[in-house]
Amino acid sequence: MLSYVIRRALAALLIVWAVVTIVFFSMRIIPADPAEVALGDHASAEALAAFRKQAGLDQPLLGQYLGLLASLARGDLGRSMITNQPIGEQIAAAFPHTLALALGVLLVGVVIGIPIGVATAVKRGTWLDFSGRLFSLLGLSFPPFYVGIVLLIVFSVWLGWFPVIHAPRTGTIGETLHKLVLPSLSLGFVQAAYIARLTRSTMLETLNQDYIRTAFAKGLRPSKVYFKHALRNVLIPVVTAIGMYTGAILGGAILTEVVFSRPGLGKLLIGAVAQRDYNLIQSGLIVFAGIVVLVNLLVDLSYGLLDPRVKHS
């Protein structure tokens, strides 16, 4: 088991290194001069030279690349080209908001998606099945940012139950949770649709297995067969899917944070793109990709806990 964990962790580290390399060299092919972008068209030659020296842009490309790798190894993400603030601090401040949103989305996805998936599989061919499948189809088709806008118009503009701008003010738990409801629902709708569809198809396959037939033949209560015997096996692909859709959740979080004017990694990245803050864009992309790789690794390692048949060897 330990050697499997080490091998998977090393593979994940290699992917992160490849991501860093691609992002670094991609950022260097930009036709614009980052110094001119940061200081403006009217900056003097001396100011531009001083900026390049301070940002390390006057060094050879390989030196800059190795410098970035060394900084990342120390956990240093560099400084913003616009505000000169440490990027690590900015990301650390934004991350809890995105994490809270991701957890809210996950909660909505699991709480709505799994029961719908189980119900539609058990009641296959009925109106319940049709409604559940329609829910999945709509969830997979309606872009989360549009769902967010509809929720915002209905619940904030028309009904006034929620604020239009979702940036926290007081920071109390009650306020934080209140402002998390609509963003989580908008992105969670898509997640629930994915999970419902996957749960339904896996559940249908599982219900055709011999051991389920045996369980029914033994006279077990249907609820016990569905929830104790079948659902446990259904959970494995569902957990995998949740891991695989981390990327989609993060992608969706960018838009959701913009729609609801919420702070977070997505809003930070879009702000950096708008200001052409290349250092922040570079670090933001690396952090986004790093989170996806880490979650995939954790999902991979969790198989053994969920399914005793899976042995990491």
Place this chain on the structure above:
Amino acid sequence: MALTLRGKRRARVWISVLFRDVGTKMGAGILVVVALAAVLAPWVASHDPTAQSILHSFRSPSAAHWFGTDEYGRDLFSRVVWGARPALTVGVLSVLVSMIVGMPLGMLAGLKGGRVDLAVSALVDVMMSFPSLLLALMIVTLVGSGLHILVLAIGIAHVPLFIRLARSSTMQLRELDYVAASRTFGGRDSWIIVQHILPNIIGPLIVMATLGIAGAIRDEAALSFLGLGIQPPQPSWGNIIRDGVSAIMAAPWMALISGFALALTVLAFNMIGDSVRDVLDPRDIAAASTEKDERR
């Protein structure tokens, strides 16, 4: 010749089974309307989509302006109709880019195995660690916006999906007797791919392409919504939604209507994709074929 006839008959059976499905009929109906709106936009649109009239800004839907007007008094119905053009263009062309790049790489990796497979799989792993929207966003940030850049950026962002599909299908097919036999008789990789692999993965490919168009349309709208896609005053559903969010208190219908056009189009492609997937199940084809024979 016999094979061609059999192929044609199979295609006819597929299409007849496909259009028996309610989802296909509804999806195709919506797409016909959207495609006609895109193609006939100069005639369907009631106003010039970029013509401003500040005196008429934020007008609610009325007989003169069916979907109302925006901040600059531009007719929203005309902008939504013209917005169908970039959506469908980017949707279809970017999937073509993904297929042209992803399919050969995936088939080669699946057929060759070994180092080629390892290299391609590593590429997929690295690309998949970026959410597709983020990858497209990175490319657009680096290279700039514009229709052709959007096609390339979204196309490249969706390449890993096509590589994975082609690779896994090819790995299954390469173990089959007739592929092994073709190799024994000296068949080259290119011959095996064109003659044996490609015709057998065309079904899943159509499903992936249909669902891929839906995803690409969504990504185009998302990038335009973020201000990185189609630039105003040219209309795109994404930038109309963006304008609508800015004016959410004054004119909530702007974001609602343009977003609904987007959602409906994506829904149509997803409905067709789902139906094609169901129909391509060999059991359905066999059943339909038998049913058709019985009718004769």
